[in-house]
Amino acid sequence: MSLRLGRRTFADTDLLVMAIVNRTPDSFYDRGATFADDTAMARVDAVVEQGADLVDIGGVKxxxxxxVSVAEEVDRVVGFVAAVRERHPDLVISVDTWRHEVAREVCAVGAxxxxxxxxxxxxxxxDVAAEHGAAVVCTHTGGAAVRTRPFRTGYDGDVVQHVLDGVLDYARRAVAAGVHRESVLVDPAHDFGKNTxxxxxxxxxxxxxxxxxxPVLVSLSNKDFVGxxxxxxxDERVVGTLATTAVSAWLGARVYRVHEVAETRQVLDMVATLRGERPPARTTRGLA
Structure with a gap:
């Protein structure tokens, strides 16, 4: 099934890189490196050059x-989304938020x-997504409260079935609310509401x-399960992240939310070629 993300449509064989752009002073990995407007835009420019298909902008870790109040989150992300849209008119822009008030504001300026x-x-x-024709990522958190860490987390029965039931229910609710079927993604939410x-x-x-x-999105980058x-x-989890990325690509995930864009792009291209879905960039060995 094709995947429609705003103004762009992707084939079912496309493996997409979603670059993380944190508009927070306290993010766990970059520790506020892209909190300021200029460094955040420099990050966007860099990841586009490295092959990112979309960026994911977040204002709350x-x-x-x-x-972080609604007003503060709006202040951190809305103007920046508008600036990115103007600078990169064809780039797919995602915003990491759970609040409808923030969603409405960012969709109005181009998310x-x-x-x-x-x-x-x-x-x-x-409702906001449906109104603006936006895509939605439906995650599984096991009912965890917003911005909490899992504590003695357990599931009755099969955890995978629990995850499936949760994300598929959310996906169906999204379609029922008016979100286009081809604009709904599901995410098992690695580490969210889960132990390793x-x-x-x-x-x-x-x-x-x-x-x-x-279509499945995975957010693996430098997470605690790797550590x-x-x-x-x-700061030493990149190799483990890329190994998990390769396995996830082989198993069929389509979108990868990452910090290391260039490395992830190479891993995904290699897996796509091994799967027979992408030709090698060149083939001269043994032919000349």
Whole structure:
């Protein structure tokens, strides 16, 4: 099934890189490196050059921290989204928010995708998406409260089935609200409402989510499940992230929310070629 993200449509064999642009002073990975307008725009310019298909702009970090009001989140992202739209008119712009008030403001200035990382806690966000023709990312958080870490998390029965039930219910609600079927993505939400054992099980069985018939987005970049698996701090998780990216691509995920764009683009191109969906860039060995 083709994937429609705002003004652009992608084939079902396209593997898309979504570059993270944090408009926060306290993000877990870049620690506020793109909080200022100029550094944030420089980041956008750089990731476009590196091959990003879309950017994901967020004004509130996912982890616990200082309270960020609706007004503050609007101030952090809306003007910047408008500036990115003007500078890169064909770039797909996603905004990481769970609030319908913020969603309405960013859609009005050109956002194409609403990345709801908190699993539909504000049902009015779907109405905004439908009104503006925006795509929606439907995540699974296991009912976790916004901006909380999992604590002694457990699931009755199969965690993968629980994830499937959650994201598919959200996806159907999105369509019922008026979001176009080809503009709905599902995300198992690695680490959100899950311990490392849960996240690893969901990853190794990602093909079951793919087979459900909705395009799958994964947000793997430098997360705790990688750090705990390899016993590596945040700034030493790139190799583990890229290994998980390759496995996820082989299993059929279509969109990858990442910090390292150039490296991810190479991994995805390599997997696409191994799957027979992309020709090699050149083939001279043994032919000349």
């Amino acid at each position: 996912a982890a616990p921290g200082g309270e 194409d995708v609403l990345n709801d990382a908190w699993g539909g806690v504000d049902p009015r966000l779907l 054992h849960h996240t690893l099980e969901v990853t190794r069985r990602l093909d079951e989510m793919v087979q459900a018939g909705w 705990e698996t390899l016993d590596r701090p945040v």
